[in-house]
Amino acid sequence: MxxxxxxxxxxxxxxxxxxxxxxxxxxxxxxxxxxxxxxxxxxxxxxxxxxxxxxGWQVQVATGADPAQVADALAGRPGTRTTDVVGFARVPQLSASTPTPGGGTSLQTTGAGQVLGLPRRYGTDFPGQLRTLAGADTGVLVAQQTAANLHVGVGDVVAVARPGLPDAQLTVQGVVDLPQADTLFQTVGAPAGAQPTAPPDNIVLLPDDVWQQVFRPLADARPDLLTSQVHVGRNAALPPDPAAAFVAESGAARNAELTLAGGGVVGDNLAATxxxxxxxxxxxxxxxxxxxxxxxxxxxxxxxxxxxxxxxxxxxxxxxxxxxxxxxxxxxxxxxxxxxxxxxxxxxxxxxxxxxxxxxxxxxxxxxxxxxxxxxxxxxxxxxxxxxxxxxxxxxxxxxxxxxxxxxxTALPRPSRPLWARLGLDLLALAAAALVISVTSGVGYALVLAPEGVAAISVDYWAFLGPALLWIGGGLLCWRLSDLLLRRGQRPLTAALRPVAGPLAGVVAAGLGRSRVLVARAAVVLALAVAFAVSTAVFNATYEQQALVDARLTNGADVTVTEPPGVDVPPSAGSALATVPGVRAVEPLQHRYAYVGADLQDLYGVRPTTIAAATSLQDSWFTGGTAAQMMATLAATQNGVLVSAETVTDYQLHLGDSVQLRVQTSSGGPVTATFQYVGVANEFPTAPKDSFLVANSDYVASVTGNDSVGAFLLDTGGRDDPAVTAAVARVAGPGATVTPLSAAVATIGSSLSAIDLHGLTVLELGFAFAFGAAAGGLVLALGMTERRRTFAVIRALGARPRQAAVFVVGEAGVVVLLGVTFGLLLGAAMSRVLVAVLTGVFDPPPSSLAIPWGYLTGFGAAVLGSVVLACALVVGWVRGAGVALMREG
Amino acid sequence: MWRSYGRGATEITAVRGVTGQVNPGQRIALTGESGSGKTTLLHLLAGLDVPTSGAVTWPGLGLRGDRPVGIGVVFQAPSLLPALDVTDNVALPLLLAEVPPDEARRRAQDALDQLGLGALRAAAPDELSGGQGQRVAIARVLAGEPALVLADEPTGQLDHRTAEHVLDVLLAAVDALGAALVVSTHDPAVADRLDERWSMTDGLLGEPVGQGRLR
Amino acid sequence: MAIRIPAVAGSTPGDPDGAPAVVAHDLYRFYRAGGEETLALRGVSLTVRAGEVVAVTGPSGSGKSTLLALLAGLDEPDGGHVDLGGSRMSHRPEAERTLLRRRLVGVLRQSGNLIEHLDVQANVGLVQALRGRRTVPRRSVAELLELVSLSARSRALPGELSGGELARAGLAVALAGDPAVLIADEPTGELDLANERRLLSLLREVAAGGAAIVVASHSSEVADAADRVLPMADGRWVDAGEPVAA
Incomplete structure (x- = not known):
């Protein structure tokens, strides 16, 4: 059967x-x-x-244990790619004496520092750890900030203080950047809260044989200053799901610790990431x-x-x-x-x-x-x-x-007030949605709870309730309002139809009123399709906007030209970069270091009136005003400075306070200058995550007597064009480092924003497009075929084709008007809710929603096109057929 | 006059070589079994359908486009628009003929009153009984003040007493208009009340039989 | 060709032709629409024996279709009762009427007797399948189509059949469940004379096989073919007498 x-x-x-x-x-x-x-x-x-x-792992070798043995044990673990023993020596001071322009010499000294002993193959074993900025890749290497502090470059001599022994004199062979200094200088085994807030300012890296020569004499007298770590490169196969990978990886680390039997503590960088x-x-x-x-x-x-x-x-x-x-x-x-x-x-x-x-x-x-x-x-x-x-x-x-x-x-479903409408479920759902949304998008609300060091993470599924209720309540409210308008709004409906329907407007409106079940259904389905397309498109556009902002924040701009340290490049060099085709704007950014009290911070000199042209400044980066307000304040206060919130707390600063900063100069010692605290900056293009300062470049130049530029920020329209990057690199010269946006995306902090949502966006927007077309034309056409008898009667009663078309077009117009209006409203509300509830997805949170006008225009055209097509088909059908239907009993 | 439906092997010829003439004021019963071609002939007379060969002309009537003006049709099937109330249903043909809305409604209500349907003017079609529905359909024809009324089995789906009443109403309306009337029916009781009988069999029209009941 | 019908429950064995297959007693049925009450049936009684063909005639709206719907158990009377083959059909839950109907009744209408997306043989097979796997049909689908001379059109869809073929296919479907009672509502309403006569002769054959047939029609051909003709008007028999016996 x-x-x-x-x-x-x-x-x-x-x-x-x-x-x-x-x-x-x-x-x-x-x-x-x-x-x-x-x-x-x-x-x-x-x-x-x-x-x-x-x-992967930084294993702190226990006091008394043999680092080589620990390294051997770890090398035997499954999934270990390579092991290197790294020596750490804490030294009280570094110093260097360098010639001054005046012909004399100046002596620079620093506070405490660390000297690391690295095997010569360390750079190849752990390629992400060191980035050479000048000179050689191996040998005696000085961190960038240390080089700035000591005014040293390749070939200069740095003296390393050894308690109880004469200083070791070392000739600098290279200047390096340590991108992961935070991790490298972590306190292994300490909980997150007990970690040092910042890596040491003064770092020297030595080949391990040199390190042994320098510090072995210290081992007997001051063993407390020397420690060893085994750095382990891991290549164990991990599950693709980060949560499963986390569990597998941290399990392997704990197991290794057990095997070491107290010989070392594993700092599991992989698990942390x-x-x-x-x-x-x-x-x-x-x-x-x-x-x-x-x-x-x-x-x-x-x-x-x-x-x-x-x-x-x-x-x-x-x-x-x-x-x-x-x-x-x-x-x-x-x-x-x-x-x-x-x-x-x-x-x-x-x-x-x-x-x-x-x-x-x-x-x-x-x-x-x-x-x-x-x-x-x-x-x-x-x-x-x-x-x-x-x-x-x-x-x-x-x-x-x-x-x-x-x-x-029956040809026409009877209008009746559904139970939900009588109970007001739509309004209740919307009220509940508002309540849930206000709770789940409030300050301090965490959608995802991922406690550090705990294997289980959890989502607060209440957050789903808000948008879900908004969808349900919004959809039902669309129905209620459509129904109300069609039932009670005969007068405005007639007036609205008059331009199309002429003297038939009243009858068309009355007909729509009685067939309001079908009309409202078509309008609501269309409204939901429009709302889906709008909310998805706006959310995706906002997400992409923020991903771009995030990448620009890390990279500084679309393309950033970082000048080599120790080379004086004047701001005028930017004009050459501006001539590269594809470059819209060039903005010089000074980079200096300044002591705030004893704390050495990055100092950026900007041109506040023009910087916005080359990079996107987000309101969320600043506290106490929008990005534009902050830049305006800075422009108005010649010696103004923006400082980090942490600095404000540490030094109990109040707006307008004068701040004495000791600014490093490329020649000679730091100069003390008075700045005025005018605002708080939490993030800034190219700036590190910890504390930094932002001031007027003119003032910094006048204080330091030097207007050399640290980096140029280039706006290329948000696009990553390798040709432009290559052209910029040719103009900038061999010494400069040119980083396009794509380079930043690869190293960006949040792995979620690193994911290319492009595919998902294409997919979702494609589906939304199809839904819109189907909801517009298909539903309308099918609703009309349910009433084909009506159209046949109209024709049989003497309606000319144009008059019959009025009934079709009038209905289509009302459906589109209601559907698109309600859909836009619901979609706008839904976009805001999605962005509010999913704030955690965005890094940084968006200052405003991005509206993809192009897509929305295309979407609207598709909906209208399908409706016009449906109308044409129905009108054509009404024109041709019809009378045969009058025979049906 | 010929009319064929369908195509190929299943083609059905509904009306074959019918020739006839309807004069002003004439009352004709078009009789015949189901499927004999009555409905098709009426649709052709109303200009709702076009003959495959032959022609229908309406010398006494004007044309709007290719359709004649001044013909009212009472359909076999319920033909009220479910989406309109009774008054709007009756007014609709007037509106389609570009009578101003206010006047159309007034004439619709007059027609309803005339047929004793005044109480139903705001009712929805699906609230009506079968007899009421057909009477409203007759009111719709009456409001249009046609010169020719065509009715296709107007009482086909009604019980005897209701049918009688509907027929009374129809004849009274046609009287009031002074219009010609063609009623298709297989009910001899209906045919008996008209002046002339055209009988159809398998698409062929027999000789008109006058009943001599001229009034 | 004579068609045998199995003995109906309640009928006397050995006397299948004389047993009352259909008994309707004092049926009333009201409809209400548009504030008007219509008395569709007012006190109709009827007895039909196995093998008998009864024609119910009368104008449209006289109550024929209402009576037939009550006899087939498709509708419930407001007064009176219907017995089929000795089993009470009326005043039972819908589900029980359905089971009785599938065992005892075949229904043939003017049109719409076939599922449009199934071919002729599938339509007949469907009705047999509805009776369940345990009930072995007395006649195969092929035999039924042979009976109505549609063997050659067994794979045709309803939309591809002519009017006469459609009616005969409808009859094959109505007979698929071996009914003791065949209810036919205007079965020849859309047929030309030749096809009408052909269908009527088939109905006579079915009756000769032992089925009771009630056919509603306003066709004179149908009346001529029937054992008894019962004219109906305004919901009651036209002859005031009790039209029980032939």
Whole structure:
């Protein structure tokens, strides 16, 4: 029975099956494709997290243990790529005497510092640890800041103080940057709160043989100053999911510690990075739920609307089956078989489509990198597809059965106030949504809880309730308002229709009022599709905007030209860079060091009136005013300075206070100058994460007698064009380091923002586009075919084609007007809510929403285009056919 | 006059070589079994359908586009628009004929009052009984003040007493208008109340039978 | 060709032709629409024996269709009762009426007898399948199509059939469940004379096989083919007498 029924459907009702199956395919493909994206991005996060770690484990060798033995033991661990023994020596002072321009010499001394002994192959073993800025890669190397403090460069001599022994004199062979100094100088085994707030300012790196020569004599007298670490490079295969990788990795580290039996403590840098990544992964998962689920639900709604067009035929078939003695179970059995066919075929096709989309958009076919996650996502998406199939096929069959056979399918569903409307559920849902959203987007609210050192992380799933309630309440409110307007708003409706309908306006409006169930349904589906497209597009655009801001923050600008230390480059050199095609603006940025009390901080000299042209300054980087206000304040106060919040607290500063800073000069000692504290800067392009200062470049130049530029910030329009980068590098000369945006993205702090959302965006916006077109044209056309008899009667009563068209166009106009208006409002609200609730995703939080006008214009054109097409089809049909329908009994 | 439906092997010829003439004031019963072509002939007479060959002309009526003006049709099936109330349904043909909305509504209400349907003017079509629905459809024809009224089985789905009443209303309305009337029916009781009988069999029209009941 | 019908529950074995297959007693049915109450049936009684063809005639709206719906158990009377083959059909839950109907009743209408997306043989097969796997149909699908001379059109869809073929296919579907009672509502309403006669001769064959047939029609051909003709008007028999016996 069932086989024959299905075979007949497949052969002769292919259209009906294909329409519903398409809806299922869409829902499944959307979920599966986003799931595939999620899994692949989690794997990317893990890879990126691992790649960022220069040294996997820093094992602090216990006092009395032999570092070589510890290194051997660690080298034997599975997953160990390489081991290097690193010596650490704490020294009280470094000093250097250098010639002054006047012909004399000046002696610079520093505070305490650290001298490291590195094997000569360390640089190749751990390539991320050292970045050579000048001179050789190996030998006696000085950190950049130390070189600035001591006014030394390659070839100069640095004296290292050794308590109880004469200073060691070392000739500098290179100047290096230590990008991961924080990690390198961590206190191994100490909890996060007990870590040093900043790495040492003064660092000298020595080859291990030289280090042994210098410090072995100290070992007997002052063993407390010398320690050893074993740096371990790891290449163990880790699970792609950051959370699983975190668990596996930290387990391996603890196991290694056990093996060492007290010989050393493992500082697990890998686990620390993966710990941060797993929180980001959870955010990615949440993003999936927030952005993907409404789309899948919308696909289901559209399918229901499409399937609803076959309502009358279904009811006829059911009545016939009942006449021939089919029981309730048999009738439902046939419907269930149809639902299963549609669901299974739709789910399989949807998964295949998702795989194709994955290959096209993400370059990956798999739904996950592990079989488990593959099956998980596939199953979830397929389940959603089955739900859609059941909802569109089985439920209507059950409803038709309950309605009874005697009730024939009426052409027009009777308007009635649904239970939810009488109970005001829409308003309640919106009120609850507002409440939940205000709680979950408030200050101090953490959506994802990832306590350090704890394997389990958790999401506060309450946060989902806000947007979910907003969707439900918003959708229902759209229905209520549409219904209200169509029921009570005959007068304005007539007035609005008059330009199109002329004297027929009143009748068209009255007709819309009575068929308001269909009209409101079409309007609400359209509104939801518009809201989905708007919220998704705005969220994605805002996300990309913030990712760009983040990358610009790290990189300084689209392209940053960093001049080599010790070379004086005047601001005028920027004009040459400005001539490179593709460069829109060039902004010089001075880089100096200044002592705030005993604390040496980076000092940036900026031109506050023009800096905004070359890089994006975010309001969130400043406290106490917008970015524009801060720059204006700085411009107005010649000796103004922006300092970090930490400095404000440490030195109890009040706005307007005078601050004495000792600013380093390239020649001679620091000069003391008076600055005025005018504001707080938490982040600034190219600035480190810890404390720094921002001042007027003119004032810094006059104080130090030197206007040389540390870096040029170039605006290339947010694009990463290798040709422009190469051209800039040619103009900047061989000494300068040219870093494009892409270089920064690779090393960016937050692994989530490092993920390219482009694929997901393309996918989601593509689906939203299809939904919009379907909701506009398809639903409208199907709603009208349900009333084709009406149009036939109108024609038979003597309506000319143009007059009949008025009924079609009038309805389409009202549906589009209501749908687009409500959709835009709901979409705007939803965008704000998404950005507010998902603030944690953004780094930094956005100052404003980015609105993708191009996409929205295209989307609007697609919706309108589909509506116009549908109208043309219906009008054409009304014009041609019609009278034959008058024979139907 | 010929009219064929469908195509290829399943083509059905509904009306074959019918020739006839309807004069002002004439009352014609178009009789015949179901499927004999009555409905098709009426649609052709109303200008709702176009003959495959042959032609229908309306010498006494004006044309709007390719459709004749001044013909009112009472359809076999319920033909009220479910989306409009009774008054709007009756006024609709007037509005389509570009009668100003206010006047159209007034004439609609007059027509309803005339047929004793004044109480139903704000009702929705699906609140009406079958007989009421057909009477509203007749009011719709009456409001248009046509010169020719075509009624396709107007009482086909009504019980005997209701059918009688609907027929009374229809004849009274046609009287008031002084219009010609063609009613298709297979009910001899209906045919008996008209002046002339055209009988159709398998698309062929028999000789008109006058009943001599001229009033 | 004579068609045998299995003995109906409650009928006397050995006397299948004489047993009352259909008994309707004093049926009333009201409808309410638009504030007007319509008495569709007012006190209709009817007895039909196995093998008998009864034609119910009368104008549209006289109550024929209402009566047939009550006989088939598709509708419930407001007064009176219906017995089929000795089993009470009326005043039962819908589910029980459905089971009785599938065992005892075949329904043939003017149109819409077939599921449009199934071909002729699948339509007949479907109705047999609805009766469940345990009930072995007395006649195979092929035999039923042979009976109505549609063997050559067994794979045709309803939309591809002519009017006469559609009616005969509808009859094959109505007979698929071996009904003791065949209810036919205007079965020839859309047929030309030749096809009408052909269908009526088939109905006579079915009756000769032992089925009781009630056919509503306003066609004179149908009346001529029937054992008894019962004219109906305004919800009651036109002859005031009790039209029980032939």
């Amino acid at each position: 069932i086989g024959g029924w299905l075979a007949g459907l497949v052969r002769h009702r292919a259209g009906r099956l294909v329409a519903v199956t398409t809806g299922v395919v869409t829902a499944v493909a959307l979920l599966a494709a986003i799931g595939a994206f999620l899994v692949s991005s989690k794997a990317t996060m893990t890879d990126r997290a691992i790649a960022r770690v220069a040294v 993966l710990g941060a990544a797993r929180a980001d992964a959870l955010y990615a998962q949440i993003l999936f739920l927030f952005l993907g689920l409404p789309g899948a639900v919308l696909a289901g709604l559209l399918t229901t609307a499409v399937a609803g067009a076959g309502r009358q035929r279904r009811q006829r078939e059911q009545a016939l089956l009942r006449t021939h003695g089919a029981t309730h179970r048999q009738v439902l059995g046939l419907a269930a078989a149809e639902a299963t066919l549609v669901g299974v075929v739709g789910a399989l096709t949807g998964l295949a489509l998702a795989a194709l989309l994955g290959r096209a958009v993400f370059g990956s076919v798999a739904f996950g990198t592990t079989p488990t996650s593959a099956a998980g996502w596939g199953a979830l998406a397929a389940l959603a597809g089955l739900v859609v199939a059941v909802a569109t096929t089985l439920l209507p069959a059950e409803r038709a059965w309950r309605a009874g056979r005697v009730v024939a399918a």
